Amino acid sequence: MHAVIHAPPPESCTLGADIRALRKARGLTLSGLGETLGRSVGWLSQVERDKSEPSISDLRYIASALDVSVSSLFRSEAPEHEQGLIVRGDARRPIGSRPAGLVEELLSPDLTDDFEMVHSTFESGAEITEEVMRPTQEVGYIVSGKLDLWIAGKTHSLNAGDSFRIRGEAFRWMNPYALPCVVIWVIAPPVY
Structure with a gap:
């Protein structure tokens, strides 16, 4: 069945x-x-x-x-049979308020689920100096590049293939490396 x-x-x-x-x-x-x-x-x-x-x-x-x-x-104009289901790579919605050097795009079709998926590109030299703390659970996967991540005061250097979780802790990030870092985030509840 x-x-x-x-x-x-x-x-x-x-x-x-x-x-x-x-x-x-x-x-x-x-x-x-x-x-x-x-x-x-x-x-x-x-x-x-x-x-x-x-x-x-x-x-x-x-x-x-x-x-x-x-x-x-603003929404992209997806064919009717794909609306709410499919997000094409060339039709992602830019999201968030962007610190210099961070480009974020929504991978989820909309913001109505219990979570959202985000494609983040951290350019070389990009960083946030002030800690961020949100009432969320977040999991990230490093697709390419490297990223330094501080979670609850502890430093972690992440490489392609690594993943992480943040549960309402204060965090900040920095990409001091020569190449951009691409990260896929899952955030619950949606914040963007």
Whole structure:
């Protein structure tokens, strides 16, 4: 006997669903985000349910309030039969607020799952000097290159093929090496 797996409903593959997922991942209520944006709960609810389309200015404010790039809220035009299922290599959405030297792209079709997959490229010389701490569980796999990673005050030098886990600990990273480092991250709950 085979289990029947259904595709996600179309509404899970929308701008509104992504905004709702990001808002919830940050522990914000509709009224809290609405207040930050200077907009009503009703308007924000309609945006999240795709009943109202936000303007570009609204998207800038929403992205800023949710600490993501505006471009991460735009979707690529995938064929209908692939929407919510497939992300082509040349159609990944750029995500996150990028420190110099870090390029991140969403590998997940959208932000409505319990986790997200991210493709990160750390350029040679890139680093963050301030520790990051988020209420997440994260696992990373070094695809190529090398990366120095500090987790809870301990230094780890990682090479291609190595993996790591961060569970809400403070961390920071640096790529002091000559080549870029490519990392695949799985983050739960989604933060981008």
